[in-house]
Amino acid sequence: MRLLSTAAILLCCLAPLAKADTLAVQKLVEPRLTVAPAGNAKHIRVALTFDACMGKADERILTTLVRERIPATIFVTSRWLKHNPETVAVLRENSDLFELENHGENHIPAVDIPVAIYGIPAAGSPEAVGREVGRGADAMLAAGLPRPHWFRGATAKYDLSAIREIRAMGFKIAGYSLNGDDGSLLGAAAAEKRIAAAKDGDVVISHINQPTHAAGEGVARALVDLKNRGAEFVRLSDFEASGDHETTAKLPGLF
Ligand SMILES: [Zn+2]
Numbered sequence: 001m002r003l004l005s006t007a008a009i010l011l012c013c014l015a016p017l018a019k020a021d022t023l024a025v026q027k028l029v030e031p032r033l034t035v036a037p038a039g040n041a042k043h044i045r046v047a048l049t050f051d052a053c054m055g056k057a058d059e060r061i062l063t064t065l066v067r068e069r070i071p072a073t074i075f076v077t078s079r080w081l082k083h084n085p086e087t088v089a090v091l092r093e094n095s096d097l098f099e100l101e102n103h104g105e106n107h108i109p110a111v112d113i114p115v116a117i118y119g120i121p122a123a124g125s126p127e128a129v130g131r132e133v134g135r136g137a138d139a140m141l142a143a144g145l146p147r148p149h150w151f152r153g154a155t156a157k158y159d160l161s162a163i164r165e166i167r168a169m170g171f172k173i174a175g176y177s178l179n180g181d182d183g184s185l186l187g188a189a190a191a192e193k194r195i196a197a198a199k200d201g202d203v204v205i206s207h208i209n210q211p212t213h214a215a216g217e218g219v220a221r222a223l224v225d226l227k228n229r230g231a232e233f234v235r236l237s238d239f240e241a242s243g244d245h246e247t248t249a250k251l252p253g254l255f
Contacts, residue, residue, distance in 0.1 A: 028111060028157045031175030033243040035234055037201035043230040044200040047241065048072040048223070049174060050208035052080040053107050053154065057087035058208045058216040064223050066094055073236045075103035075152045075174065078139030080209060088143060099235040102148040102171065105135035110153030112162045117155045118183075129162050133169055150174045150236055156205065163245055173247035174236060180206035180222070181215040191218030196225035203241065 038045040050061065052074055065072055074091065080103070081088060091098045104110065111122035112129045123129045137148050151171035158166075158173070166173055180186075180195040184207040195204055195218075206219050226233075242248055 027113070027159055028115075028117070029160065029163075029245050030157050031163075031173060031243050031245045031247045032177055033175035033203045033236075033241055033247065034177045034201045035203060035236075036240040036242075038232060039200070043232055044198065044202075045232045045234055045239070046198045046201075046226060047203045047234050047236055047239070049152070049176060049203060049205050049236065050074045051103055051152065051205065052076045052084070052209045053103065053207065054079045054083075055209045056211050057084050058211045058219075060211070060216050060220040061206075061208050061223070062087065062090065064220040065097065066090070068223060068227055069097065070223055070227060071097045071099075071233045071235050071238075073099045073101055073150070073174075074208060075101050075150075076140065077103045077107050077154075078105040078136055079107060081139055081143050088145075092144070099237055100140065100145050100148065101150040101152070101174065101236070102133065102136045102140060103152055104132045104154060105139065106132065107154040108132050109155045109157060110151070110162050110166060111157065111159050112165065113159060117157055120155060123162075126161070126165055129165055130169070133166055133171065137171075158245075160245065163247060167246065172236075172241075173243065174203070175243045175245075175247055176203045176205035178202045178204045180204045181219055183207065184210040184213045184215045186215045186218065188214040188216075188218035188221070191215040192222045192225065193218075195219060195222035196229075198226060198231070203236070 035047045109122040112126045114124040152174040181191045
């Protein structure tokens, strides 16, 4: 009886919180981004993007990109930069291939309301969003990397006011059109199949920081598959890329 009443109290107290959380999550957007398609039957144009959230570097993917001379855009956090100096050196040595962009300071979702996304607490206020974005860029400059022009937040979800704030800080926001690895949780065969089936103009998101996950093996194989299909690989800053929710549009006062 006591257990039952404790459960009832917990339920009655937690239910409104859970409802508020659900409503807040419903206000979030996960922007889509594509590059201008090649528009011919001969080849497809694809922008490969990789997130380096935290943890280590996936050598299976990195060595394939370098060996096959495949250009890509890599989003790095301050945390990842600090823990992977050897890989950062490889990326810098291959600056003709790799464009490095801003994935934030501590991999905190760039959402300015207090909410958890996939269990990760969001920044929760405009000030905290500003810190996550600004300090991510500062860490890149401190590591000797070029100033970033694109931002992608942890979980790739935002609320509209955070999007406006990040745009006002001088960044375009990188969505995607093809989820290549489901947060690096896909099996190798599934990741390979998904990425190898990219369409003309797709922006592919996958992860380059999970060397122990099976997904990376499939991602690496898909890079060769795409090259064999004759894909043209572009980086986000090389080519016209357009996103929804005003993530890339030229707006008054924004670049
Ligand atoms: Zn990430």
